[in-house]
Amino acid sequence: MRTPAGANGRRVQPMPEIKRQKTSARASMIVEHSGVIYLSGQVAEDPDADIQDQTRSVLARIDALLAEAGTTNEQLLSATIYLRDIANDFAPMNEVWNAWVPDGLAPARACVEARMARPQLLVEISIIAVGFAH
């Protein structure tokens, strides 16, 4: 990583490293910087499942990514939830979500309606969490 000199010639401080995991040409599933972890938006493995099964699949994938990043869902900062059909799927998604969130440790959250990359997908969740410093 480059550590350029500042405009005034003073030495610029070296920045904390960016650590990426599961990186493709398009996205890294996990990006960590200064102890904060950004996960790519997760969708269900089986896009033909119903909203509760899709939500369970999304949360299982998030659990797996958090584990790979060395953390857990007890360390969530923020969640952005996109639903394809918020009028019908808000309540059943919340049922699965609430059961998954550890007691007293819920993240900040926003939930809005949006279509996703494939038309059958019913839910996508983006997470920001805290890791453990090494």
Add this chain to the structure above:
Amino acid sequence: MRTPAGANGRRVQPMPEIKRQKTSARASMIVEHSGVIYLSGQVAEDPDADIQDQTRSVLARIDALLAEAGTTNEQLLSATIYLRDIANDFAPMNEVWNAWVPDGLAPARACVEARMARPQLLVEISIIAVGFAH
């Protein structure tokens, strides 16, 4: 909070605490970590109000949450604004928003169209801000 040993047996540094306020099974209205505050997406108290009154209500709720977090709207980093009807409501929402943002201290912002949890809701705003370290 767990502070596990690293894979190589070295002691892992204790992480800065995550502080949550107004926490339910679903979400915390306020989450703070390392001086950065994440607010849950805020919607209007009265979902039958017009776009300007809904925007005023959302911003009043954000002001109240920022105060509970010990900060103000002079410390905003980022805002994501969802509008139910961006063609009609972008201009009147902006009028209220611009009046609320302190001079010279506007956050980074994105504004897109989306439906929210209840069909009458016209605007939802997610905020990231800076707190004061204790």
Add this chain to the structure above:
Amino acid sequence: MRTPAGANGRRVQPMPEIKRQKTSARASMIVEHSGVIYLSGQVAEDPDADIQDQTRSVLARIDALLAEAGTTNEQLLSATIYLRDIANDFAPMNEVWNAWVPDGLAPARACVEARMARPQLLVEISIIAVGFAH
């Protein structure tokens, strides 16, 4: 910036500065805090261009803002991509996006459908990146 006393009378630590660039009444195009940079959602200069040209224009604007913030697209943490017509534009947008992302350095990403401030706009991208400490 105010550095108020804590509720218990202890001195509160001064916070790292928030640095804003290209600030209007509505938004700052660039906001930096503790080495993390938030860019406002970027849209194409020519809203009548096709999806690939709009994507190229958005990414050129992001490159210019990252340069003004003293960093580059090798330092991306997270990208949120909004497409007006995800069924038709996901693949051609990705082609341009993938070519722009430096090898092995892709950010965490979410991509959903949404309408933007002007009806012709086909893509908007919000970026969080890392700067160089001064």
